[in-house]
Amino acid sequence: MTTTLIQKGRLIDPATHRDETVDILITDGVITAVGSGLAVPPGTAVVPMEGRIVAPGFIDIHVHLREPGYEHKETIETGSRSAAYGGFTAVCCMPNTNPAIDDESLVTFVMSQAKRVNGGIVDVYPIASVSKGREGKTLSPIAELVSAGAVGLSDDGAPVFDAKVMRRALEYASMYGVPVMQHCEIPELAKGGVMNEGFVSTELGLPGIPGIAEEIMIARDLLLAEYTGSRYHVCHMSTARSVELVREAKRKGIRVTCEVTPHHFTLTDDAVRSFDTNTKMNPPLRTAEDVEAVIAGLQDGTIDVIATDHAPHSLDEKEVDYLQAPFGIVGLETAIGLTVSMLVEKGRLNLMQMVEKFSTNPRRIIGRPVEVKPGAPACLTFFDPSAEWTVKTSDFRSKSKNSPFEGRTLRGRAVGIYNNGTLLQY
């Protein structure tokens, strides 16, 4: 029997609206007591948490672990270690692997790999593809995929562009209670683009991806979600108009949720002026007005989730010209720092809202809630909102270092996690 006492941490739990300094006693991975000044049984490992936040385990519902198929970028082992050091007890991995996760054996493979690596401290919940081979033509075996453990469906990296396939996916997925998570992009409008279409792309002569490429698909899908009554989730939302569309849809009672990445509330397309290929991602960095709208969306609850779209690429792949470079950046190890620095420190979001966007809401969306109460398995994230640190990509646990935040000083950093009976402190 192992007993651990998380001592004098500031528990922030949106599910119970708790914000108080407490001790949490954990025995063999299960919370046995929550309260102040708990007695310390003999043999208990005491973990002081004064000044730190204790929150229900953070989850990143949008990461690319690259395995199987692209193990030179990331593996389930390195990606989940990156998650653990970024303060996440769980991630959802996107199915744009090779082969795509469109078969129950592949779902099983991902989950068993996850249990095998890093002592299984990070839960890896696969998101399976909506369509076979992510080709957008015929539905994947959705029922089988969900039975095997898939928590959502997405062809991420590509949209489900055929409206009929999308309609069927929404209808079919609703029987199994999983959301269809759409990468919103009208391919014909986005084709060839490498950055936001606007004044900066005009100045740089780089082909643009217009905001309407995202917005038109969101508008279409919202109508489909309304028509079918199904659950629909917008991945990595990036424009002001998109926020407006979702806000309106929520007001109407359409069952929609959405997420935004830390880079989309931190950077604008001005960053592309450096021609640094770590500013190339899809959706692209947008304008200052879009950043403001996205932050307003987080504030008023239109945007439910902060997810990183962690997209590892090797140095060789990124160290090419801007047109050739692949889209995407790593995000797991900078998510908390960027959120605290850009939103909490600036008074745009309070810590309760932050925990909601990193834990309560995303866990509700994929149906994997956690509770902080006696009897519940201990699944906790510990972070220090006042710790100042400088991003050094060479220290990342991720196999890839493609981050535009190298050298940036951030406030707020994870200090540990507890999950599946294991404490990790760093």
Place this chain on the structure above:
Amino acid sequence: MGLSSRHLLGLQGTPREDIQLILDTAVSFKEIINRPIKKVPTLQGKTIVNLFFENSTRTRTSFELAERRLSADVLNFAASTSSVSKGETLKDTARNIEAMKIDMVVVRHGAAGSAHFLSRIIDANVINGGDGQHEHPTQGLLDMYTLREKFGRLEGLHVCIVGDILHSRVARSNIYGLKTMGARVSVCGPATLMPRGIERMGVEVYHHLDDVLPTVDALNVLRIQMEREAGGYFPSLREFHRYFGVTKERLDRAGRPITILHPGPINRDVELSADVADGPQSLILEQVQNGVAVRMAVLYLLGTQS
């Protein structure tokens, strides 16, 4: 006094004094290339590589001539853009250049920012010979040189750039340079070939040539790439010529002499009718000659920095 930068990557942000210095220096080089002995020893012992990832006979030969007339050792490196990964080639080639102790690099590449990329990873002076749809600074400079020679000034001159603005690095370099030098700049072309927010660059936007011609001093007519028709940017070359082609008839209607520039090569009777291209207002061949002088000036100013 020399240039403020070690590289010429673009005209955006290039200070007025630098542009002035390049244009003034080019005046003396133009005089030199009209002498019977056209060669000066200025860059003797310097090695320059012309690194062309895109085909361009004109720009490359113009640079090569300029380099040889300055007595530099010249290496031509033509890399095919169809090779598997253009980017890797650029990086690998750059490392080779470093190893070979090259002093200056002229780079032409299909991706915007590739000259910036090179300048970050190698020690040599980098001259952008055209990067994607971004900039073509020596073309901008030679166009400005040609206009200044003709009008005696750039300040207050009304220059209209015509055609495919969206895909044109020539347009961007001209806009940056001319605006810096105080010219009035307009662009005219189909709405489908007009990049978003271009008016924020301080230019006037027109979609009908007849609206702008009455106030224009010079037209810089861009080459229309034939593949834009297939790309659906306009219905047909015939229609493009009828509505955006610069013809003698249209120029005559403007009621004032209008100088014609074109970066070449010309699609005769598409963007420019033959009689205008060969007419008395055309400075197209003058541009070719000035191109060598301007490139000599740039190479000289960068190559002799302390």
